[in-house]
Each structure stands twice: as C-alpha cells, then as structure tokens.
Amino acid sequence: MKKWNQLLLASFSALMLTLPATAHVVEAQSEKEAENAVKNRQALFTLIRDNMGPLGAMAKGKIPYDTQIMEANSLRLQQFGDMIHHYLSVDTRKFDVQSDAKAVLWEDFSEVEKKANDLKVAAKNLSDVVATGDESQYRKAIGQLGSTCKACHDDYKKD
Numbered sequence: 001m002k003k004w005n006q007l008l009l010a011s012f013s014a015l016m017l018t019l020p021a022t023a024h025v026v027e028a029q030s031e032k033e034a035e036n037a038v039k040n041r042q043a044l045f046t047l048i049r050d051n052m053g054p055l056g057a058m059a060k061g062k063i064p065y066d067t068q069i070m071e072a073n074s075l076r077l078q079q080f081g082d083m084i085h086h087y088l089s090v091d092t093r094k095f096d097v098q099s100d101a102k103a104v105l106w107e108d109f110s111e112v113e114k115k116a117n118d119l120k121v122a123a124k125n126l127s128d129v130v131a132t133g134d135e136s137q138y139r140k141a142i143g144q145l146g147s148t149c150k151a152c153h154d155d156y157k158k159d
C-alpha cells in the first residue's frame, strides 16, 4: 500500500514538471490594484520589446548578427516569458483602466498561458540555434519568436 502511494506521488511530480506553469485569474479588488496590475504588465512587455528589438533588426539585416546579444536576449525572453501568465492573471475588467488588453483575455486563461508558453519555447529554440552557431538558421528562429508575439496580440491586444 505504501509503495503504491510513493509510486503515485512520484508520477504526479513527474507530471507537474512537464506541465507549463499555471496561474489562476484573480479579480482586481480596487481601482488602485487594477492600475498597478496594468502598469506592471505594460512594464514587462516594455522589457520584452526592448529585448526583441535588436533580434528583429538582425533578422531583417539592419544590424549584423551578434551572438552575444542573441544569447543574452533569448535567455531573458525565456525568463520574461515565464512571468507573462503571472502578470496577465489580474483581471482588470471591472475598472476603467488605460489598458490595451481585450476583455476576452480572462475568459479562457489557459489559452493565454499556452501562448505565453509558445514564446518561451521559441526563445529557448533561439538559444539552442545560437549555441549551434549555424547562422543560416538564425533568421527563421527569430521569425518564429516574433510570430508568438503576434499570435497573442491578434487575440488579446487591441491595436
């Protein structure tokens, strides 16, 4: 009996490791809390853009590929990607805030988490591609990363 419990626990832990991190939607309780939530998520996306910018410029041939920047920024984008579900999980719909988030964002949050995870996976792929040093693959990997921004914005961000 004890053995079974341990086995169950072990397989449960293994399962938890393979699932993307999940956050529960929480409603902002006051206007101030809602405003802070908007400020924080916009700050996160500002940092995300700042790290994506040079990568996009490299893929477009506007600046030369710099593997040190690619390495650093793709790692940061993985880490920022890890924070997205947390910073988007505060439902601010009840308050009149200056936000570009669409109301549907909090209706099926598991979809949002999936899209945030896609960004992480694409950023990790770029790190892996840079580690191989195969320059012919950089453009494609950056393009895939950029398309994860668009995929989420198309559904959840007002233009």
Ligand code: HEC
Pocket (backbone or CB within 6 Å): 038, 041, 042, 043, 045, 046, 048, 049, 052, 084, 098, 099, 100, 101, 102, 105, 112, 113, 115, 116, 119, 145, 146, 148, 149, 150, 152, 153, 156, 157
């Ligand atoms: C999982 C969804 C999701 C992903 C992935 C995502 N975004 Fe966003 N982004 C949003 C939402 C929602 C907003 C609107 C936030 C608000 O105004 O409350 C936003 C806002 C922004 C903003 C405006 C911030 C501001 O100050 O108002 C920028 C810039 C941005 N995103 C860049 C990016 C880039 C670059 C990527 C990809 C590397 C990306 N985003 C990936 C959902 C996403």
